[in-house]
Amino acid sequence: MRALTVQPGATGKGNSIPVSVEELPDPSPGDGELLVRGLGIGICGTDREIIGGHYGWAPPGASRLVLGHESLGRVLSAPAGSAFAEGDLVAGVVRRPDPVPCGACARGEFDMCRNGEYTERGIKELDGYASELWTVETDYAVRVDARLESVGNLVEPTSVVAKAWDQVDRVGARSWFEPQRALVTGAGPIGLLAALLAKQRGLDVHVADLVKAGPKPDAVRALGAEYHSDPIGDVAAKVQPDVVIEATGVGEVVFDAMAATAPYGIVCLTGVSAAGRRLTIDAGATNRSMVLENDVVIGSVNANLRHYAAAASALAAADLDWLNRLVSRRVPLERFSEALTPEPDDIKVVLTL
Amino acid sequence: MRALTVQPGATGKGNSIPVSVEELPDPSPGDGELLVRGLGIGICGTDREIIGGHYGWAPPGASRLVLGHESLGRVLSAPAGSAFAEGDLVAGVVRRPDPVPCGACARGEFDMCRNGEYTERGIKELDGYASELWTVETDYAVRVDARLESVGNLVEPTSVVAKAWDQVDRVGARSWFEPQRALVTGAGPIGLLAALLAKQRGLDVHVADLVKAGPKPDAVRALGAEYHSDPIGDVAAKVQPDVVIEATGVGEVVFDAMAATAPYGIVCLTGVSAAGRRLTIDAGATNRSMVLENDVVIGSVNANLRHYAAAASALAAADLDWLNRLVSRRVPLERFSEALTPEPDDIKVVLTL
Numbered sequence: 001m002r003a004l005t006v007q008p009g010a011t012g013k014g015n016s017i018p019v020s021v022e023e024l025p026d027p028s029p030g031d032g033e034l035l036v037r038g039l040g041i042g043i044c045g046t047d048r049e050i051i052g053g054h055y056g057w058a059p060p061g062a063s064r065l066v067l068g069h070e071s072l073g074r075v076l077s078a079p080a081g082s083a084f085a086e087g088d089l090v091a092g093v094v095r096r097p098d099p100v101p102c103g104a105c106a107r108g109e110f111d112m113c114r115n116g117e118y119t120e121r122g123i124k125e126l127d128g129y130a131s132e133l134w135t136v137e138t139d140y141a142v143r144v145d146a147r148l149e150s151v152g153n154l155v156e157p158t159s160v161v162a163k164a165w166d167q168v169d170r171v172g173a174r175s176w177f178e179p180q181r182a183l184v185t186g187a188g189p190i191g192l193l194a195a196l197l198a199k200q201r202g203l204d205v206h207v208a209d210l211v212k213a214g215p216k217p218d219a220v221r222a223l224g225a226e227y228h229s230d231p232i233g234d235v236a237a238k239v240q241p242d243v244v245i246e247a248t249g250v251g252e253v254v255f256d257a258m259a260a261t262a263p264y265g266i267v268c269l270t271g272v273s274a275a276g277r278r279l280t281i282d283a284g285a286t287n288r289s290m291v292l293e294n295d296v297v298i299g300s301v302n303a304n305l306r307h308y309a310a311a312a313s314a315l316a317a318a319d320l321d322w323l324n325r326l327v328s329r330r331v332p333l334e335r336f337s338e339a340l341t342p343e344p345d346d347i348k349v350v351l352t353l
Numbered sequence: 354m355r356a357l358t359v360q361p362g363a364t365g366k367g368n369s370i371p372v373s374v375e376e377l378p379d380p381s382p383g384d385g386e387l388l389v390r391g392l393g394i395g396i397c398g399t400d401r402e403i404i405g406g407h408y409g410w411a412p413p414g415a416s417r418l419v420l421g422h423e424s425l426g427r428v429l430s431a432p433a434g435s436a437f438a439e440g441d442l443v444a445g446v447v448r449r450p451d452p453v454p455c456g457a458c459a460r461g462e463f464d465m466c467r468n469g470e471y472t473e474r475g476i477k478e479l480d481g482y483a484s485e486l487w488t489v490e491t492d493y494a495v496r497v498d499a500r501l502e503s504v505g506n507l508v509e510p511t512s513v514v515a516k517a518w519d520q521v522d523r524v525g526a527r528s529w530f531e532p533q534r535a536l537v538t539g540a541g542p543i544g545l546l547a548a549l550l551a552k553q554r555g556l557d558v559h560v561a562d563l564v565k566a567g568p569k570p571d572a573v574r575a576l577g578a579e580y581h582s583d584p585i586g587d588v589a590a591k592v593q594p595d596v597v598i599e600a601t602g603v604g605e606v607v608f609d610a611m612a613a614t615a616p617y618g619i620v621c622l623t624g625v626s627a628a629g630r631r632l633t634i635d636a637g638a639t640n641r642s643m644v645l646e647n648d649v650v651i652g653s654v655n656a657n658l659r660h661y662a663a664a665a666s667a668l669a670a671a672d673l674d675w676l677n678r679l680v681s682r683r684v685p686l687e688r689f690s691e692a693l694t695p696e697p698d699d700i701k702v703v704l705t706l
Contacts, residue, residue, distance in 0.1 A: 104529045104617070112528040112647050114616050167527060171649070174523035175465040176457040249644075251636025263467050264457070269644050277637030283604025284630030290652030291602075291622050294465050296524070297650045299643030 001026050003131035004041070004336055004351065005064040008056030019051050019067070019340070021333055029135045034084055035077045036092075036141075038353040040330070041130040042070030042153035043339055044189070045272070046123060051340065054274075057124045068130025068351075069094045069122035072144065072152035082138045089144040091155040091312070092129050092136040095120045095302055111163060111302040130333075132353050142308040145316035151323040153350050154193065158311035159303035161193045161245070164268045165201070166307060167298045168243055171266055175294075179242035179266075180204055185232055185257055186247035187216035189348045190270055192326055194245040195225050197314055203243075208235045215345050219325045236260030249273035255281045263293040268300050354379050356484035357394070357689055357704065358417040361409030372404050372420070372693070374686060382488045387437055388430045389445075389494075391706040393683070394483045395423030395506035396692055397542070398625070399476060404693065407627075410477045421483025421704075422447045422475035425497065425505035435491045442501065444508035444665075445482050446493040448473045448655055464516060464655040483686075485706050495661045498669035504676040506703050507546065511664035512656035514546045514598070517621045518554070519660060520651050521596050525619055528647075532595035532619075533557055537578075538585055538610055539600035540569035542701045543623055545679055547598040548578050550667055556596075561588045568698050572678045589613030602626035608634045616646040621653050 006019045029035040047067055050056030058065040071092045078084040097105035098117035105113050122128020129136075144152040172179065182198040184191045187209035198205040205225035209216055212229050220227040228235040233256040236244070242265060244257045249271025257267050259282075289295065303311070315323065328347045331339035339351045359372045382388040400420055403409030411418040424445045431437040450458035451470035458466050475481020482489075497505040525532065535551040537544045540562035551558045558578035562569055565582050573580040581588040586609040589597070595618060597610045602624025610620050612635075642648065656664070668676065681700045684692035692704045 103531060107529050109528045112617055116616070170527035171524050174520060175462045176460050178456060249637075249640060251640060254640045255636060263469070264465055269640055271640070272644050273637040273640045275635060275638035275641055277635065278633055279636035280631055280633040281636070282628060282630065283608060283632035283634070284602075284626040285628035287602060287604060287607045287622055287624070287626045287652075288628055290650070291625050291654050293652060294654060295652045297643070299640075299646060299648045301644050301647060 001132040002333060003066045004068060004333065005066050006051055006056065007064050008050055008058055009053050019336065021336065022064070024131065026133050027135045029077060032079055032139070033135045033137050034075050034090065034141055036073035036090060036134050036136060037076050038071070038073045038129060038132050038134055039149070040072055040153055040350045040352045041068040042157065043349045043351060044070060044157065048340065050123065055123070059125050059127060065122070066127035066131055067122050068128035069120065070153045070156040071129035072155070073129070073134065079138060084138060084141065084143065089146060089149060089152055090136070090141045091144055091152060091308070092121060092134070093140040093142065093305065093308055094123065094156060096126065096140070109304055111304040111307070130351065142312050144312055147320060148315055151315065151320070151327055154189070154315060154323060154326060154348065155308065155311050157189050158193050158315055159307045160270060161190060161197055162310040162314060163303040163307040164194065164245055164270050164300045165197050166310070167300050168266050168268050171296050171298055175264070177264070181206065181239055181241045182243045182245065183208065183236060183239050183241035184245045184247060185253050186271065187211070187220060188247060189326060191245070191247040192216070192219055192347065194247060195220060195223055196318055199223055199225060200314060200317065206235065206239045206241065208232055215325060215328060215347060219322070219347070222322055222325065232256045233260060241265065244268070245270060247271050251277050251279040255279065255286060258297055259286050259289055261293070261295055265293060265295045267297045269297065270300055272301070354485040355686060356419045357421065357686065358419050359404055359409065360417050361403055361411050362406050372689065374689065375417070377484065379486050380488045382430060385432055385492070386488045386490050387428050387443065387494055389426035389443060389487050389489060390429050391424070391426045391482060391485055391487055392502070393425055393506055393703045393705045394421040395510065396702045396704060397423060397510065401693065403476065412478050412480060418475070419480035419484055420475050421481035422473065423506045423509040424482030425508070426482070426487065432491060437491060437494065437496065442497040442499060442505055443489070443494045444497055444505060444661070445474060445487070445489040446495065446658065446661055447476065447509060449479065449493070462657055464657045464660070483704065495665050497665055500673060501668055504668065504673070504680055507542070507668060507676060507679060507701065508661065508664050510542050511546045511668055512660045513623060514543060514550055515663040515667060516656040516660040517547065517598055517623050517653045518550050519663070520653050521619050521621050524649050524651055528617070530617070534559065534592055534594045535596045535598065536561065536589060536592050536594035537598045537600060538606050539624065540564070540573060541600060542679060544598070544600040545569070545572055545700065547600060548573060548576055549671055551598070552576055552578060553667060553670065559588065559592045559594065561585055568678060568681060568700060572675070572700070575675055575678065585609045586613060594618065597621070598623060600624050604630050604632040608632065608639060611650055612639050612642055614646070614648055618646060618648045620650045622650065623653055625654070
């Protein structure tokens with residue numbers, strides 16, 4: 001079978017991309033595993049970080065890693081008595097608990113792993129899903145609604161957003177919390193999916209990004225949300241959001257969002273930024289407004305099985321035409337370098353297998 | 354009776370202090386109210402902000418406000434059938450719910466008031482407790498253990514700290530949470546009381562402040578906690594705290610604390626800083642570490658009845674000699690200007706009535 005592989009850490013920034021399509025032996029499912037025909041892989045910023053040599057670890061003893069963590073496939077074989085059957089659409093979970101395990105991993109909360117010894121398919125020490133065939137433990141496979149074949153790769157990014165909203169709910173519940181207005185910063189896939197989940201919760205939803213026109217503002221409006229391209233501080237001051245889902249990772253946006261919520265505001269940070277970006281802020285005002293308003297800022301990464309289940313349900317309940325807007329390009333495996341090169345109107349690019 | 358009053362907002366920064374001891378009519382308790390002989394008032398930064406003209410509001414129709422929110426008194430008369438009796442030690446709660454009320458105030462969570470229309474005794478539109486006699490509704494009076502006459506003024510600042518720990522508990526409970534190490538930044542009254550509550554929870558407690566010697570480091574060590582006077586970034590990197598209670602309000606400390614927790618770290622900000630303090634930070638690294646570690650920063654202010662009850666219990670369970678270390682000076686009412694002038698070894702100054 002063919003697979004998209006990379007040698008993590010082989011290049012520094014700006015060097016050539018050590019990524020290629022390799023011919024690998026077909027996998028054999030072990031006990032309790034599904035054999036899956038890969039349909040496609042969504043590409044995200046983490047893949048670009050790995051390819052750029054800034055992140056990622058090959059499996060122990062190997063020099064190359066199969067990429068791909070936004071998976072979708074069709075079951076070819078399932079263990080007898082499992083909840084899966086041939087023909088089912090499935091997505092594979094990315095993270096596995098650390099082997100110690102830490103207290104969080106021992107309780108299935110591996111998205112909150114404390115010791116950093118977790119593994120991740122396509123990212124950290126486990127081969128990913130960017131191959132024509134892959135296997136996955138039934139415990140880490142998520143059934144995807146049959147009508148979502150064109151957009152099922154969105155389960156993984158939606159799980160990240162489902163976790164973010166779960167964090168907002170749990171932190172909000174520390175006192176009375178009936179949020180009305182949500183502001184999402186960034187109209188990429190994470191931002192748009194965060195807006196989708198916000199609409200499904202019945203919130204008044206606002207999305208801010210820099211672009212003035214194109215598929216991102218169109219997708220926001222098609223969702224029934226309000227699109228803003230003014231500076232984020234102005235937007236937040238106008239909207240007075242109860243909740244901000246931050247999906248840019250841009251320092252200015254992060255701190256403007258922290259400074260401009262309604263009282264008891266919650267900002268959930270989901271964007272992974274690079275270190276080294278210096279920014280001068282009014283630290284006194286940021287701290288003062290957080291304290292006097294009982295505001296909270298939550299960092300949120302990854303997702304556990306509960307969040308994958310919530311993601312699959314959210315996508316099943318969404319409008320399929322709207323979800324299809326989010327997949328802006330489909331590129332066959334052999335033209336992977338096209339898929340990895342961002343284009344201006346990209347939302348989510350899927351590499352088809 | 355004599356009372357310490359101020360004309361809020363009468364001066365700008367650096368002007369003379371419009372505070373004085375006034376002779377006012379004795380108060381009469383209304384239905385459901387206690388009449389209390391004031392024993393003393395703790396002085397805190399908020400009092401200095403009010404006196405400096407930066408904060409505070411007189412009652413409607415009045416130009417002057419009776420100061421004092423860290424109260425302690427002895428009941429002179431109590432309504433028949435109430436839970437209080439003549440001779441009881443009591444502290445008065447500071448905040449009252451807004452009259453609308455907002456959803457939080459309607460549920461007794463007035464520390465989380467959303468519309469800002471709450472009132473506060475000695476701070477916002479209600480006379481405070483800095484008078485020889487005062488009244489208080491039995492619903493907003495907190496019984497103080499009889500042996501705490503010398504330190505009962507600490508109930509109010511302890512309620513602020515009890516709320517902070519309550520926030521940490523509730524936010525921590527969003528996933529598995531068994532914190533081991535707490536770092537408290539600042540060894541003033543709030544920091545020391547936060548350390549006391551941390552010790553009562555069985556945590557490994559570290560306190561950081563700038564002073565090298567004197568009553569603050571001594572009080573930390575007497576509590577069985579470790580004292581640090583190195584730069585906060587170095588201390589946090591060494592301690593790797595699961596929880597940080599930030600009690601300085603100093604921007605550098607706030608952001609160094611945010612950047613240096615253990616994974617799933619929680620920073621609770623309790624220090625009210627002035628706006629306008631510019632600081633250059635590595636916004637990318639701060640955001641990145643918060644996201645990848647699932648860290649949370651909580652702003653926390655004020656306290657509700659639950660927190661006052663927790664505070665009274667925490668003080669009743671504490672070592673009285675240790676609590677007495679925190680009251681570094683007792684100054685009679687007529688020498689209020691001495692009480693308001695900070696001295697190097699001050700922890701908490703109490704104005705005796």
